[in-house]
Amino acid sequence: MLLTPHSQSTTPTRRRRTAAALLASAISVCLVAAAAPVVPLGIGDRLFPHLGNPGYDVASYDLSFTYPGNNSEPLRAVTTIDAWTTADLDRVNLDFAHGTVQAVEVDGEPAQYRTAGEDLVITPEDSVSDGNWMRITVRHTSDPGPAKGREGGWVRTADGLAMANQADAAHLVFPCNDHPSDKAMFTIRVTAPDGHTAVANGLPAPVEKSGGSTTWTYRTKHPMATELTQVSIGRSTVLHRTGPHGLPVRDVVPTEHRKTLEPWLAKTAGQIAWMESKVGRYPFETYGLLVADVSTGFQLETQTLSLFERELFTEPVYPSWYVESIMVHELAHQWFGNSVSPRTWSDLWLSEGHATWYEALYAEEEAGKPIRDRMKAAYGASDRWRAAGGPPAAPKAPDPGRKTDLFRPNVYDGAALVLYALRQEIGRPAFERLERAWVGRHQDNTATTADFVRLAAEISRRDLDGFFQGWLYGEKTPPMPGHPDWKPQAPAKPQAPAEQARPAQAGAR
Template identity: 75%
Template sequence: MPRTLRHRLPRRLTAPLLASAVSVCLLAASAPPAPLGVGDRLFPYLGNPGYDVSAYDLSFTYAGDNSKPLRAVTTIDARTTRPLESLNLDFTHGTVESVEVDGVPAAFTTAGEDLVITPPVPLPEDSRTRITVRHTSDPVPGKSRDGGWVRTADGLAMANQADVAHLVFPCNDHPSDKAMFTIHVTAPQGYTAVANGLPAGTARTGASTTWTYRTRHPMATELAQVSIGRSTVLHRTGPHGLPVRDVVPTADRRTLEPWLARTPDQIAWLEGKIGRYPFETYGVLMASATTGFELETQTLSLFEKDLFTDPAYPKWYVESVMVHELSHQWFGDSVSPRAWSDVWLNEGHATWYEALYAEETAHRPMEARMKAAYGASDGWRAAGGPPGLPKPPKAGDKIGIFRPNIYDGAALVLYALRQEIGRPAFERLERAWVRDHRDGTATTADFERLAAGIAGRDLSAFFKAWLYGVRTPPMPGHPDWKPVPPAKPAKK
């Protein structure tokens, strides 16, 4: 046992803890620490067994230089689901300074991208525990991994999907383990910090200010968002008095305001399709950064500022992308995938409402888009797998599993389902799905069962063909639609 640990313990605990430490050392000698996972088919080492996180408390201290690591403290409240002599957290790309379990210093080491913690006393099953990790959080990309912190022109933002929240903070980095979040950010004067959820106070100390935000609904780690920059926060009111706050570079607030003003009507449009907005607030974070994507971080969606300022993008297209990320607040954020193979439910639905919005507000026919998707679907399935069984990501590929087969390819499944069961049943299904699984996680099998129940008949053959087939099935109601054979590579 490290001397510092023994000297800090109450004397009455020293003997039993020494005995426990000896047994842990013997176990460690026979079984070296190893990275663990929850068995996700696409990300085998994401998540960790043996406990369920109820809450995260994250503290970041930003010194004003987005090329330097932030000082950070992560506190995790969890409940054990089995006896644990050690436990794993997902964490890499930062330096761990110390770990405490229930206020007592604990031993720690690393294995792969896991932080392996050995508490001085084994944790019994069904017990509450608090883990505190003091560490750094590095915004500079590593040699083999990209993602997590996004460096902007004036600070930082987060992009943690699908498997990189643990590059920012220690966590159980899998959407099956959602938790409440409290986030504190300390930054120098002149910066503004905004995070998921609602403000819970600010405190000024010397030349720095600490902002605190707190969620009112559970959240997956991949949806965490922290914005630090020379920003302005703009406030407006959405349907039912919903507070809407947007975060923009201060110099661009007037240019961006016309786009931001559209959000309340977009929320109302979606509420008319699928029911009431599921969270305590919403807003758009426009970052001066080049990411190559937009991201549905919970209650504060991340967008590249250039999407709104580049005249090459038509107005209808920009608005439909805004609706895509907004619809994720229902599909993917409130109802999160139990496993990453269920990601088609996130992206297929967001693409569906993006296309439906374009049809209803900009006269861009849904049928034409779906016919084009049908023609390309066989090629998408060959390249990325069928929508319900996507191929694993390539090592080091930051876009990972996010291929056309889970976007328009998955929206095509929803179009086929609407054709199969009829529009009224389909619309009831959509509302029931987000109502029944709100603030939880769900699987493809859950969606299939709900669809069959609402349709009043067995749909197993339909879903097997459309979600798992190598070839795209015939489209109900459109026997003339034909897939286009994938182009063969040119011979060298």
């Protein structure tokens, strides 16, 4: 995600199951016993303790939405979840908080259900034992209106809807295990009145027309975190082109702005080739931009179809080099954050720091904006960012009801500064080998800060524990290798919260 200024693989599955099993501790199993009260659960994420649920590992989601043709009525929806149990379950908790549940089935049999906090708590007729497949089907509504005290979920555009589910808002749209540690395959079906176009993550299947409506179906070929789900419904035009290696590139744009946007969209194939020259082959089955008439305050790296505000491209206030670097930021997330997802939300710096790094590197190589200058400015501000938002790998929790406050400068330029320091410390050749090895070793999986530290030591053949301890967890920014003259700058005055929430170089999530 970048903030905007306004004027089925066997190995990954096993690894996910292992992670889920570790999180499903004995106390979690007790909590789902039949005699226990109906309570919201979580997997104990430090920043979002009630997000996700123990006891199962989702393999796939099948989402069906029926759009009524306006944004004032809820969508009819059916969510089907296939999951592998990692504990004996008398109850199953799903994250779901902004819709009406009409019926629930477990393995084809009706099940009782209640709500607790932001959880849907399901009690099947028969308990489900550890090590078994289960299928949960929930018939529900999906409300496009704003959720009280919450951000994200469905976003109303000028002509329809889009999704912005980061960090914890997918469960405002559909029942799910809403934590990036539990990635899954997705099938998404959208039915809308004729005259609308629906696009979602992945590749399309043939459309079906019936009685004045059209149904579109999309399927992912790689696992995806719930926060990266995207569905666009509107009076849009879908543009097709070809990227490197014959990669299908599709863009979704408001029809009336197609001509203005086309020169920007034509840059994507070259940007993909540039990223491939840095870290290796693009990791998914397709890519493209979803350009929406919406004011969100950010761009978003939804998997295979990144969300952008139209004004980023049409307002003359933004110089072309800046716009292109923001496009690369979201593209870089397809490797860093989407293919290799953070195991916990404290690992967010691995996603945003890398996306910011390649954003800045692209600006240096393609527009002559030295990355050294940007990093020196970030170094000057780094102590302030750490005080306001925490060290890069130990960010402070966001305020209740404002979960996007997690996206502070410490995980953008502050985290990119860590990567710059690492390149200074181990040298450019080792750093570039590390980057390629990181996305290759953890493709379609999740990874932690500890995984990155271990790989950096392996690639560089050096003990880097002391280096990373200071740069990732220190209250103060360590000296910059090779630049002993760089000094932190004391703030001239206390920053307002709105200022603290902005990256140094304004950009995207």
